[in-house]
Amino acid sequence: MAPVKVFGSAVFANAARVMACLEEVGVEYEVVEVDYMAREHKGLKHLARNPFGQIPAFQDGDIMLFESRAISKYVLRKYAKSAQDDLLREGNPEEAAMVDAWTEVEAHHYFPAMAPIFYECVVYPARLGTVPDQKIVGESLEKLRKVLDVYEAHLSRTKSKYLAGNFFSFADLNHFPFTFHIMTATPHASLFDSYPHIKAWWARVMARPSLKKISTHMEIKP
Amino acid sequence: MAPVKVFGSAVFANAARVMACLEEVGVEYEVVEVDYMAREHKGLKHLARNPFGQIPAFQDGDIMLFESRAISKYVLRKYAKSAQDDLLREGNPEEAAMVDAWTEVEAHHYFPAMAPIFYECVVYPARLGTVPDQKIVGESLEKLRKVLDVYEAHLSRTKSKYLAGNFFSFADLNHFPFTFHIMTATPHASLFDSYPHIKAWWARVMARPSLKKISTHMEIKP
Numbered sequence: 315m316a317p318v319k320v321f322g323s324a325v326f327a328n329a330a331r332v333m334a335c336l337e338e339v340g341v342e343y344e345v346v347e348v349d350y351m352a353r354e355h356k357g358l359k360h361l362a363r364n365p366f367g368q369i370p371a372f373q374d375g376d377i378m379l380f381e382s383r384a385i386s387k388y389v390l391r392k393y394a395k396s397a398q399d400d401l402l403r404e405g406n407p408e409e410a411a412m413v414d415a416w417t418e419v420e421a422h423h424y425f426p427a428m429a430p431i432f433y434e435c436v437v438y439p440a441r442l443g444t445v446p447d448q449k450i451v452g453e454s455l456e457k458l459r460k461v462l463d464v465y466e467a468h469l470s471r472t473k474s475k476y477l478a479g480n481f482f483s484f485a486d487l488n489h490f491p492f493t494f495h496i497m498t499a500t501p502h503a504s505l506f507d508s509y510p511h512i513k514a515w516w517a518r519v520m521a522r523p524s525l526k527k528i529s530t531h532m533e534i535k536p
Numbered sequence: 537m538a539p540v541k542v543f544g545s546a547v548f549a550n551a552a553r554v555m556a557c558l559e560e561v562g563v564e565y566e567v568v569e570v571d572y573m574a575r576e577h578k579g580l581k582h583l584a585r586n587p588f589g590q591i592p593a594f595q596d597g598d599i600m601l602f603e604s605r606a607i608s609k610y611v612l613r614k615y616a617k618s619a620q621d622d623l624l625r626e627g628n629p630e631e632a633a634m635v636d637a638w639t640e641v642e643a644h645h646y647f648p649a650m651a652p653i654f655y656e657c658v659v660y661p662a663r664l665g666t667v668p669d670q671k672i673v674g675e676s677l678e679k680l681r682k683v684l685d686v687y688e689a690h691l692s693r694t695k696s697k698y699l700a701g702n703f704f705s706f707a708d709l710n711h712f713p714f715t716f717h718i719m720t721a722t723p724h725a726s727l728f729d730s731y732p733h734i735k736a737w738w739a740r741v742m743a744r745p746s747l748k749k750i751s752t753h754m755e756i757k758p
Contacts, residue, residue: 417606
């Protein structure tokens with residue numbers, strides 16, 4: 315079987331999300347580079363893969379997919395072989411609901427607060443040569459801390475090892491790419507220090523072999 | 537069995553999303569009002585249901601859930617009784633991937649472009665007595681038209697009746713609450729006129745008995 319293809323390297327956080335899922339279920343994949351600086355993602359060839367001209371796109375035989383969260387679920391749903399790599403838990407409505415809830419929380423609360431920090435401190439300096447706007451970073455950190463208060467209370471109250479329960483799930487994995495950049499490429503690596511339950515959760519997440527492996531390919535260089 | 541509870545009425549678009557799913561699978565539900573103007577959604581009682589203090593929250597026996605898309609999937613996954621009300625298609629990875637992709641497109645492209653129009657033309661006038669800022673509305677319409685170009689091309693190319701294929705799915709349903717408000721409560725009801733495939737799709741979506749029923753409870757009054 316020809317390996318599946320991911321269009322866009324792990325330098326792109328949303329491509330890293332997809333690759334983390336492929337590693338979790340042990341599927342071989344080929345990475346096809348898309349030259350962002352040359353605007354290849356807005357070229358006809360890539361637009362045929364992803365009509366919004368974004369990275370990543372994904373191919374599995376005749377199927378071409380876009381939207382990293384949809385691709386990730388496809389990979390997990392199609393290729394999970396055991397209960398251990400069932401990161402969606404769709405067979406159990408209660409567990410799946412917790413996975414979905416914290417996946418949505420990442421998308422609608424966590425990421426929107428973290429994104430400006432990521433762009434100001436990591437992406438724009440590398441791609442545009444700018445220095446971080448500290449007002450934007452400060453306001454975003456403030457917003458993010460309010461979100462983290464909810465996470466800390468949730469993990470403390472439920473005494474769960476992971477966000478959706480005592481099992482690693484897609485909800486946890488979704489936090490990986492952007493949090494990893496914040497922790498390793500910005501001056502805010504101590505962000506979780508005042509949240510003991512979040513800090514312990516993040517250590518557990520980063521102990522996953524899949525995430526360790528992908529993280530070695532994620533450095534955004536100028 | 538005690539009926540499930542939705543905290544927040546259909547006036548709140550994200551509560552309407554959940555109710556549309558409950559109607560689709562034929563589950564009886566009780567609507568518990570949350571007084572937004574009295575800031576009841578930020579009170580301790582509601583924060584215990586939804587730690588982000590948002591509407592809706594949802595209760596099914598011992599389970600309390602938040603995030604409308606997660607609640608909706610829980611309802612569809614747990615209560616769908618036939619192939620006809622299987623709006624997620626999780627048994628078929630290829631179909632589910634298309635449902636997920638267009639659900640993500642709604643969340644990350646369609647809604648962000650439509651939201652400012654909704655708030656400027658519907659929510660703020662009703663709640664704050666303001667008049668719409670036409671600059672914001674104009675820029676959002678411009679952004680939305682670029683997204684609609686992708687939808688029109690997709691529906692035209694695939695010749696599908698619905699976004700994920702020739703079946704009504706959660707991807708279509710997700711577009712309902714906010715689009716309904718734009719179509720009925722703003723001066724932009726003709727938005728789809730220059731997109732024949734989108735216009736035909738929207739007519740098919742609005743022919744669903746579930747959506748017809750919920751839409752009679754959605755009017756946002758000053």
